[in-house]
Amino acid sequence: MKLQIDNRTRYLNDYYFQTMCLLYFPGEKFKADDSGENYAYFYLDETDAETKSFKSIVTLVSGDKRAEGTFNGTYEPTIPMNDEFYAMNAVGKAFLQAGRELFGFELPWGYITGLRPVKRAKYYLDRGHTPEEVINLFTTDYEVSEEKSTLSVETALIQQKMLADVKENDCGLYVSIPFCPTRCDYCSFVSYSNAKLFKLIPDYLEKLMRDIRATGEMIKTLGMNVRSIYIGGGTPSILDPVQINRLLSCISESVEINPSTEYTFEGGRPDTITRDKLLAVKANGVGRISINPQTTSDLVLENIGRKHTAKQFFGAASLALSMGFDSVNADLIAGLPGDTRDSFSKSLEDVIGLGFSNITVHTLSIKNAANIRFIGDGFYDPQGDFARNSVNYARARLNKAGYNPYYLYRQKNTVGNAENTGYTLPGKENLYNVLMMEEHSTVFACGAGSITKFVSPSREDILRHAYPKYPFEYLSEDKGIGLEEALEFFNSKG
Ligand code: SF4
Structure with a gap:
């Protein structure tokens, strides 16, 4: 163009x-x-x-x-x-x-680009503007649809309550496991997914644990308190139970974990979940896990090259839900190729019916690194009626089932210009998602492709410290943990 x-x-x-x-x-x-x-x-x-x-x-x-x-x-x-x-x-x-x-046709989010709608809404609510005034700002000034304006403000109001007791020195910790059993066609995430590269996992874990220990020291030096830990990927449950145990033991030796620390392990792909892995996760104090079907239609799973079945998802979900975790999340994606109104609504009914406390509804977003474009034209569809209708339907259905939106983000090149929204049953919100998405607090990150964001007390300034994207580079480069830059940043920003 x-x-x-x-x-x-x-x-x-x-x-x-x-x-x-x-x-x-x-x-x-x-x-x-x-x-x-x-x-x-x-x-x-x-x-x-x-x-x-x-x-x-x-x-x-x-x-x-x-x-x-x-x-x-x-x-x-x-x-x-x-x-x-x-x-x-x-x-x-x-x-x-x-x-x-x-x-x-109209764009549901008006001309908003490059700014986080919920962060924006919360900014004005925090400064005393009423929800009606903020909705009016969105609809009139940014030309956002009434529906998305209301969604943003509703989400911001829930975040206000969640963040009320988050203190200035509270922070999050993210640990990255960028390996997956196979690569899904729509994925643009940098994740290694073949047997040859899996040989790197033992070395990767050693280096990751060194960085976690050093980060734990930095958190102490900066006088911070870890409120939330999130192990994400990739597919963290690609690790075997012994590796999971070593990693989680290293985390608990490096940072202070108490009963109020939120602790999430993103299982991700159902085909990697086993009882022994979940037992290892639970024994180390993890309260929240995520098992992500994206859809419960086998036909759609095949269309997107996601190499597991709906049956494997139901098996992993029943196992996890029977083990007494505080919260279990399921991710769905709207706008997938071959999905229909009926199959999308069935996926939604399946995860509601199973009793997931968190349900995150993403919209298909195609990035350069994805393989999905080979399927044909139509994915870069800015109008994307099916995806738009699906996320609107999900919002209405989830509200009716007692779920509320608590975090939301948009991405470039999303079908229908729609958004990704995390829904939760009351009291089951995941703080990490909000700290990270809304850049509310410092989130330390360890592992390939991860980025630590140091957030100044005023939240006006952010210092980023990124690790190399690929596990191979991560192993060969010593990037350090950024302590000196962090000290300088916090000294200069008060
Ligand atoms: S499991 Fe997730 S991170 Fe891994 S390839 Fe599939 S979409 Fe990407």
Whole structure:
């Protein structure tokens, strides 16, 4: 796609315009000299700094169709905003006008891109604005649908309660196991999934445990308190019971765990779950696990190259649910190839019926590293009625069954521009998901592909420390744990 940007302001970078384009042109690559059939032109100028007046022109072309949107003047936001907002709003409103005319449908999240809707909603609620005012901000200023605005505010209100007792020195710990038994076709996560690479697991665990010990020392040095631990992947339950036991023992020797510490082990793939592994997890104090079918249709599982059956999921779920964990989560995905209204609603009924306390409804999002595009056109579908209807249906059905939304995030190139939402029965919320998604507290991370985010007390600043993406690089590079940068960061940010 050819993208031309005539940006005479200091507020928005090229990446911002690119991600905005992806809302109507998902999956596009941007090249200045591309002669492909899609084209976008952005003009943005601050015409009067004092009155925050902006002029914006957006031209969008798809094949032989062309549309233009304009904005010119000073916008009056429903809530006082910073200067950057006025630039975003001018370009966003012109972009939506052009997109609507060109494609004939609305975007459920308006022009919001690059900002976390629930974090935004909570920011204003925390500063005394009423839920109605924040919903009005979303619908009027950002042109978000009524439904998504209400979802954002409802989620933010639940987070306000969850986070009320999280102290300034509370933090999370994430441990990454980037190995999977096989690779699912839609996955873009960096995870090793063949027998040759599984030989790295013992060395990987040794290095990971060294980093966990060092991170435990850093947490003590910084005077922090671990509120939540999350072992994720990949597929952590690819480890055998002895490896699980060693890893979890290392964690409990490195950081202080007490009965109130939230502790989650993401089982993930049902085909890796066994009684012995769950016993090892439970014996080490883990209270929460996740077993993820994505769908309970064998046909859809086959379509997405996820090499387990619905029967394996039901077996693993019954086992886990019978073992007395505090909370068990199941992930589903809306918009999967071959899924139908009936099969999606059956998947939902299955996980509700089994009694999962957390149900996370994702929307299919296609990234470059995924294999799924070979199946055909239609995955980069910005309208994506089926995916949109599925997430809306899930929200209504889960609400009726007593589940509430407690965290939410959006990704680029998601079918139907829909979102991912974590639902929970009352009192079963997973704090880690909120600390991490909303960047509310520092989350230390260990392992390949993981990123520690040091969050300043004001939550305005974040320092990232990333480990190498691939397990092989992780083993060969000593990246350290970032203690010196962290000390400097916290000293400078109070
Ligand atoms: S199990 Fe999860 S992380 Fe592993 S390949 Fe499948 S989708 Fe990706």
